[in-house]
Amino acid sequence: MVKLFATDLDGTLLKKENVIKEEDIKAIKQLTSNGIDFAIATGRLDRDILRICKEIDFTAHRISQNGTFVQTRDNASIYAKTFDIPNSKAIHEKLITYQNPLCVSTNDELYISEISEEMKALENFLYFPLVEGIDFLDQYGETIHASKYMMIGQEQDLVTIESELRDHFAGHIETYLSDPRCLDIVPKGVSKAAGLHALANHLNIETEEIAVIGDAYIDIPMFEMTPYSFAMSTAPAPVQQKAAHVVNDVYEAIDHISDLVKS
Numbered sequence: 001m002v003k004l005f006a007t008d009l010d011g012t013l014l015k016k017e018n019v020i021k022e023e024d025i026k027a028i029k030q031l032t033s034n035g036i037d038f039a040i041a042t043g044r045l046d047r048d049i050l051r052i053c054k055e056i057d058f059t060a061h062r063i064s065q066n067g068t069f070v071q072t073r074d075n076a077s078i079y080a081k082t083f084d085i086p087n088s089k090a091i092h093e094k095l096i097t098y099q100n101p102l103c104v105s106t107n108d109e110l111y112i113s114e115i116s117e118e119m120k121a122l123e124n125f126l127y128f129p130l131v132e133g134i135d136f137l138d139q140y141g142e143t144i145h146a147s148k149y150m151m152i153g154q155e156q157d158l159v160t161i162e163s164e165l166r167d168h169f170a171g172h173i174e175t176y177l178s179d180p181r182c183l184d185i186v187p188k189g190v191s192k193a194a195g196l197h198a199l200a201n202h203l204n205i206e207t208e209e210i211a212v213i214g215d216a217y218i219d220i221p222m223f224e225m226t227p228y229s230f231a232m233s234t235a236p237a238p239v240q241q242k243a244a245h246v247v248n249d250v251y252e253a254i255d256h257i258s259d260l261v262k263s
Contacts, residue, residue, distance in 0.1 A: 001260075002211045002228055002257050003035070003036060004036065004037045004199075004203065005028075005037070005038055005039070005210075005213075006063070006210060006213070007041070007212075007213050008219055009043075009048075009052070010215075011234060012215050013052075014052075018127075023251040024250040025058075028058055028250070029058055030258070034261045036211075038061070039061035039062070040061070040063065041063035041195060041214075041222065043066045043218070046069055048128070049062045049064055052127075059073040065147050065148045065186065066218060067186070067192045067193070067196075068081055069147070079198040079199075081187045081190055082107075082147045083145075083146045084141075085140050085141035087187075088140040090169070091169065092104070092137055093137070095149060098161060101113055101114065101118070101151070101153075102150070102151055103149070103150040104150075110126075112134070113134050114132060115132045118152075122152075147186070148184060151183045153183070154181070162183055174190050176218040177218070178218045191218075191221050192218065193221035193225050207226055208225075211226065212228070212229050213232070213250060215231065215239065216239060217236070219239065223244075224242065227244055228244065228257060229242070230243055230246070231243035
């Protein structure tokens with residue numbers, strides 16, 4: 001039986017311009033009546049998840065930055081993993097050799113190399129402003145504790161960069177194309193699926209008792225951990241093929257799970 005429902009944000013629960021459908025909000029709030037807990041798993045910072053929870057007036061377990069941090073709905077931190085100082089500096093030095101815009105995330109802030117016109121457009125979809133400037137190589141381990149790096153660019157360029165980074169930092173990083181124009185670099189072992197495993201252990205449930213929904217390649221490991229997986233119909237075909245079900249909206253997945261629980 002399903003005991004936890006976990007949703008991705010961008011392209012899944014969040015539509016264009018950060019819109020959340022009323023049908024989705026209503027379905028999420030009905031989870032409790034069916035004995036199902038709720039979690040959000042996203043590449044965004046925890047502060048963004050908290051803002052969304054406030055917007056929908058419903059608390060959630062929170063897996064942020066693609067699994068780098070895991071916190072319960074009661075704000076208990078049960079998992080956190082950041083880059084150590086040597087890898088932070090080495091990755092930073094490598095990434096600035098490329099011409100692509102670079103973002104560096106910490107637990108509570110998002111820094112960017114330069115706020116160009118393109119980045120200003122991106123900033124419009126964020127709940128908090130970007131901080132310009134990443135000239136803090138000597139501050140790693142002191143005031144800066146990097147949890148995720150993100151490069152912006154064309155998909156084919158990012159695929160090439162991803163391959164180079166995997167070779168260069170083998171055993172130290174995980175890389176994900178969280179979007180055709182975004183390459184995420186996180187510490188080794190970090191993923192949304194790993195975050196859900198940590199949460200499941202904390203809640204004393206099995207991963208097979210989790211239902212998940214997402215729309216990107218980064219969500220596939222979540223799909224593979226449970227028979228209750230849902231891909232958005234807007235997801236790339238290879239992503240849809242990895243899920244047990246394909247739906248148009250989050251509420252459709254919740255309705256399906258609720259029907260299973262009732263039966």
